[in-house]
Amino acid sequence: xxxxxxxxxxxxxxxxxxxxxxxxxxxxxxxxxxxxxxxxxxxxxxxxxxxxxxxxxxxxxxxxxxxxxxxxxxxxxxxxxxxxxxxxxxxxxxxxxxxxxxxxxxxxxxxxxxxxxxxxxxxxxxxxxxxxxxxxxxxxxxxxxxxxxxxxxxxxxxxxxxxxxxxxxxxxxxxxxxxxxxxxxxxxxxxxxxxxxxxxxxxxxxxxxxxxxxxxxxxxxxxxxxxxxxxxxxxxxxxxxxxxxxxxxxxxxxxxxxxxxxxxxxxxxxxxxxxx
Numbered sequence: 427x428x429x430x431x432x433x434x435x436x437x438x439x440x441x442x443x444x445x446x447x448x449x450x451x452x453x454x455x456x457x458x459x460x461x462x463x464x465x466x467x468x469x470x471x472x473x474x475x476x477x478x479x480x481x482x483x484x485x486x487x488x489x490x491x492x493x494x495x496x497x498x499x500x501x502x503x504x505x506x507x508x509x510x511x512x513x514x515x516x517x518x519x520x521x522x523x524x525x526x527x528x529x530x531x532x533x534x535x536x537x538x539x540x541x542x543x544x545x546x547x548x549x550x551x552x553x554x555x556x557x558x559x560x561x562x563x564x565x566x567x568x569x570x571x572x573x574x575x576x577x578x579x580x581x582x583x584x585x586x587x588x589x590x591x592x593x594x595x596x597x598x599x600x601x602x603x604x605x606x607x608x609x610x611x612x613x614x615x616x617x618x619x620x621x622x623x624x625x626x627x628x629x630x631x632x633x634x635x636x637x638x639x640x641x642x643x644x645x646x647x648x649x650x651x652x653x654x655x656x657x658x659x660x661x662x663x664x665x666x667x668x669x670x671x672x673x674x675x676x677x678x679x680x681x682x683x684x685x686x687x688x689x690x691x692x693x694x695x696x697x698x699x700x701x702x
Contacts, residue, residue, distance in 0.1 A: 427620060427632050432613065443611065443619045445637030450543075450613065451678055451685065454639060457494075457538060457545030458676050458687025464488050464536045465549050466692045469700050472551040474528040478510040481534065482521035489538050497537035497544055497616050504660065509535040509548075516645050516653050516662040516670045517607055528554035531564065533672045537616065544612045546641050547688035548674040551697050559648060560669055561698065563601065567646040567671040568696045570595045570603075574624065574642045575677060578684040582634045588626030591644050596625075604645035604670070606653050606662070612676060613639045636681045643674030 432444035446454075464485050471484065486507040489496050496507035504520075511519035511533040512526070519533075526532070535548035550564045570591045577590040595601050609622030620632045624644040649668025656663060664670050673696070676687045694700045 429635060432637070437614055439615060439618050441619060443632070443635075443638060444613060445635060446613060446639055446678065447637065450639075453541055453543040454545070454613065454676065454678060454687045457540040457543040458547065459545070459691065460489070460492060460494050460540050461536050461538050461545035461547045461676070462688045462690045464538060465534060465547060466690055466694050468534060468551065469692070469694050469697050472532065472553055472697075473526065474530075474554045475525050476553070477523050477525050478512070478519070478521040478532070479523050481510060482506050482508045485534075485536055494538040494540045497539050497546070501616065511535070511670070511672070513669055514664045514667045516604055516647070516664060517672060518660040518662055520658065520660055526553040529556050529560075530554070531556055531560045531669065531671065535672075535674065542614055544614070544616050544676075545688060546612055546616075546674065546676045548643065548672055549695065549697055550671050550673060563646065563648050563669055563671045564696070564698055566595060566599045566601055567644060568673045570624075570644045570646055571642060571673040571675065574644060575675060575684060575686065578634060578677065578679060580634055580636050580679060580681065583629055583631045584620060584622055584634065585626040585630030586628050587642060588623040588631070589628045592625040595644070595646050602647045602649065602651035604647060604651050604653060607645060609641040609643045609674075611638070611640045634679050636679050638679040639676070641674055641676050643672060645670055645672045
């Protein structure tokens, strides 16, 4: 894998990793904050009887009213402004008019484009009272994300990130890490180099350098890690129908460590805690 000064790169994926400067960090902070604010907006709105289509509309209207564009809208034919994945749906669930039921857990994944920069983040929400096993899954998934991010530093590797996530989720908590989907580079592009696996070995993978932008977005299952994609071509579900959860942040590698672009301004990075 080769690296390139982002200011010299073309605006298309070309197999190189872009290294960004201070102005680019500022752009990503602005886009990331808006994605986080869109997710903050949903705290208190997710409840039994509400449809995922209504939640999707809330995000669309928020983005529109703030001069942003939902990146998923018409992306490769996708017609919604969010992905909303309920219970055993691992990722890429399509919002619809079916009301949420008491006990549902759901991931809402938002990417907004602000001044050409992509802010990409997702969080787990609960509709009504959820079982303890679902609550624990959400707690473990958020902690897995944060342990992965804590492993990021110049001189490290992408394998360090995956190893930290896998050691906690599988080694300590006996849950499973989904292998079929991964994090990705982003910035001016929605999906760019490098891929960020959520499992692996320390010291393996791509070297981390200051100026890299990418997402960390582990998907953790209560059961086995295997998934399948439904006939709609988007919705991925657990093969064993076990519950799945995901959290996601967009980050930038700095000279000393890492900056998270998509932290919640209101402190709702794990919305379950807002219910306490």
